[in-house]
Amino acid sequence: MSSRDATVDAYETDAAAYAVNGAFMPDSVRRDIEDLVARLGRGARVLEVGSGGGRDARLMEHLGLRVRRTDITPAFVTLLREQGHDADVIDPLRDDLGSPDGAYDAVxxxxxLLHVARTDLPTVMARLAEVTRSGGFLRMSVKEGDGEGWSTHGSISNPRHFTYWRADPLREVVAGAGWNDVEITSQVDSRAGQPWLEVLAVRA
Ligand SMILES: C[S@@+](CC[C@H](N)C(=O)[O-])C[C@H]1O[C@@H](n2cnc3c(N)ncnc32)[C@H](O)[C@@H]1O
Incomplete structure (x- = not known):
């Protein structure tokens, strides 16, 4: 089985537990959402990649954005639909990301995307740029570090595959895929001590 499929299977098995435990909103994520709302204004349309249990979409909608929820893991999409939301099973590497309503204002x-293989991330970044309007925004986060590996932690009992990134090569990938003004900041998750890279970029 590929690392992609094994990772999706791991989430599929424990999606409900992840949704419960992942409901805690870290301050850094809340700040990034508030910043996005301030940049976009109410009513803007956001494509969410990897909605999981739906925590971030809930806050974005509460603050006035319109969110298209998607996830590669069918069990998360089932959970989101049970909460009464539209949601689609989408692999950003392979599936159509477009919308009949036109380009998104942000992703x-x-x-x-820390589960996307290093060699596939340029393709995913370019596909996301294709469906975002000029001047629209990208906000993403990945784990900071070297190499890649399998990890079993948190509420997901089977191993998941992670690709770790450093800021310079990540900036090169994002900037090479149709995004300008790439800003990358490093944040440490105060609960787990995990360093994260948070990316903000503007569609060229
Ligand atoms: C750590 S969870 C994060 C969920 C949610 N965004 C959050 O912050 O709580 C990782 C998410 O990435 C999704 N995922 C797994 N493999 C993926 C891949 N190859 N491409 C895109 N998303 C993937 C999972 O289904 C899951 O929703």
Whole structure:
């Protein structure tokens, strides 16, 4: 089985537990959402990649954005639909990301593209740029570090595959895929001590 499929299977098995435990909103994520709302204004349309249990979409909608919820893991999409939301099973590497309503104003991908293989991230970044309007925003976060590896932690009992990134090569990938003004900041998750890279970029 590929690392992509094994990771999706791991989430599929424990999606409900992840949704419960992942409901805690870190301050850094809240700040990034508030910043996005301030940049976009109410009513803007956001494509969310990896909605998981739906925590971030709930706050974005509460603050006036319109969110298209998507996830590669079918069990998360089932949970989101049970909460009464539209949601789609989408692999950002392979599936159509477009919308009949036109280009999105922003893409939000919190802690999801860290599961994309390093060699596939340029393609995913370019595909996300294609469906975002000029001047629209990208907000994403990945784990900071070297190499890649399998990890079993938190509410997901089977191993998941992670690709770790350093700021310079990540900036090169994002900037090479149709995004300008790439800003990358490093944040340490105060609960787990995990360093994260948070990316903000503007569609060229
Ligand atoms: C750590 S969870 C984060 C969920 C949510 N964004 C949050 O912050 O709580 C990782 C998410 O990435 C999704 N995912 C797994 N493999 C992926 C891949 N290859 N491409 C995109 N998303 C993936 C999972 O289904 C899951 O929703």
């Amino acid at each position: 939000w991908a919190n802690a999801s």
